[in-house]
Amino acid sequence: MAKVIMAQGTMSGAGKSLLVAGLCRIIKRDGYRVAPFKSQNMALNSFVTAEGLEMGRAQVMQAEAAGISPLVCMNPILLKPTNHTGSQVIVNGKVLGNMSAREYFSYKRKLIPDIIKAFRKLNEIADIIVIEGAGSPAEINLRENDIVNMGLAEIVDAPVLLVGDIDRGGVFAQLLGTLLLLTKEEKERVKGLIINKFRGDASLLDSGIEILEEKGGIPVTGIVPYMEIDLEDEDSLTERFDRKEKGKVDLAVIRYPRISNFTDFNVFEQIPEVSVRYVTSVGALGNPDLVFLPGSKNTMGDLEWMYQNGLADAVRWLAEKIPVCGICGGYQMLGEEISDPERMEMGGTMRGMGLLPVTTRLHREKVRRQVHGTINRMDGIFSVLTGLDFEGYEIHMGSSGEREAVFVTGENKNVYGTYVHGIFDRGVIASALVNTLAEKKGITLTGTENGNCMDYRDYKEKQYDKLADILSKYLNMEEIYGMLREAHIG
The missing domain is CATH 3.40.50.300 (P-loop containing nucleotide triphosphate hydrolases)
Known part of the structure; x- marks a missing residue:
């Protein structure tokens, strides 16, 4: 006992x-x-x-x-x-x-x-x-x-x-x-x-x-x-949301009212000269090097919130210039449409941002699974991740069509979507992405001289x-x- x-x-x-x-x-x-x-x-x-x-x-x-x-x-x-x-x-x-x-x-x-x-x-x-x-x-x-x-x-x-x-x-x-x-x-x-x-x-x-x-x-x-x-701290009381400083590489995470699994971005906080800012308004968004749309417990409600405060239009405008990546609910928002016939959230149908060629249908049964494999071939900034091994997990109420790729991209090669949480936790993946963003700006980050940073698991x-x-x-x-x-x- x-x-x-x-x-x-x-x-x-x-x-x-x-x-x-x-x-x-x-x-x-x-x-x-x-x-x-x-x-x-x-x-x-x-x-x-x-x-x-x-x-x-x-x-x-x-x-x-x-x-x-x-x-x-x-x-x-x-x-x-x-x-x-x-x-x-x-x-x-x-x-x-x-x-x-x-x-x-x-x-x-x-x-x-x-x-x-x-x-x-x-x-x-x-x-x-x-x-x-x-x-x-x-x-x-x-x-x-x-x-x-x-x-x-x-x-x-x-x-x-x-x-x-x-x-x-x-x-x-x-x-x-x-x-x-x-x-x-x-x-x-x-x-x-x-x-x-x-x-x-x-x-x-x-x-x-x-x-x-x-x-x-x-x-x-x-x-x-x-x-x-x-x-990781309690999500309702985290001090992470209060950070405003901008690093040499600046990552902006949209903080909608029902943001979930923002632990996906903790790995970037351990990399010197990289900032992770959580933003709730167009004015606070500024000119980051990459925008993340995180998970959401109410995808349709949070997307409506983004339309109402102008962040949806701001993200679409930025996507012409910088990478935008949606994870889980954020991935669904970047698609063409979200339908909710079983009223799991708001019911009805809502148009997405139209940046990815996917439509999402919300279901009563939740997808829950651990996943691992190799990142598919991509163009644009994320091409540096092609062929890297990853592991993570999926938790979502909807499906976005048949897909074998870990990341989905559209005609705009700046936009990426995935259902995999924790996909950036491997040091080689996180550092490859931020180093590529730094190179695009013509700068070098300290602490990643060998093209790698500590795995988030080892850091913890x-x-x-x-x-x-x-x-x-x-x-x-x-x-x-x-x-x-x-x-x-x-």
């Missing part, structure tokens, strides 16, 4: 995902079989396992830190928002259907058997399971049907680390206020407090920590500094080790190991 520990936060974005990843890497390096678990995740960034099942990318990141393959049992419930009040509900990697927030709130306790089954499966392969909560356990209006915070902790009998974010201010109020709103039984599960994202001299917190421990009755298990760690491995090194220094791991409790599943 595996031992468990759970990280809960005082709010979304307190740093639970990275903390769980770091604990997984520390525990792995200490010689244990460790696995992450999150019963319910809400995210637009998702991944397809080797079995063709869909799960949240945060648990994929944590599995990588743990040194194991991602399994859908690490994230049995995934909610992918389709609008402000509803989500697509994915259970055990397959679409259950679309529900409003109220419908899901009433339904979700029916999913407890799926959560227990997934946890038991993980329990068979791990010595230690590190569980991540969601939001805050002090959301008292949601306590009745909770299946992801204290409700889950009770199901598996998990001790809890409560994480507060000092960078946003009011960390003592965060932690003490959360403890105050817990029931007596819930508070007894909290075994340690963690102050996260601290900048400065930690000794200045001494008096505050003394009062915090006295009033809360729970020890502070660590004060973690603000870390410059480059790993170094980041996991860096994360573990920092947490090992600032967390009391002896106390944390002492908190571990053998799971007793209800």
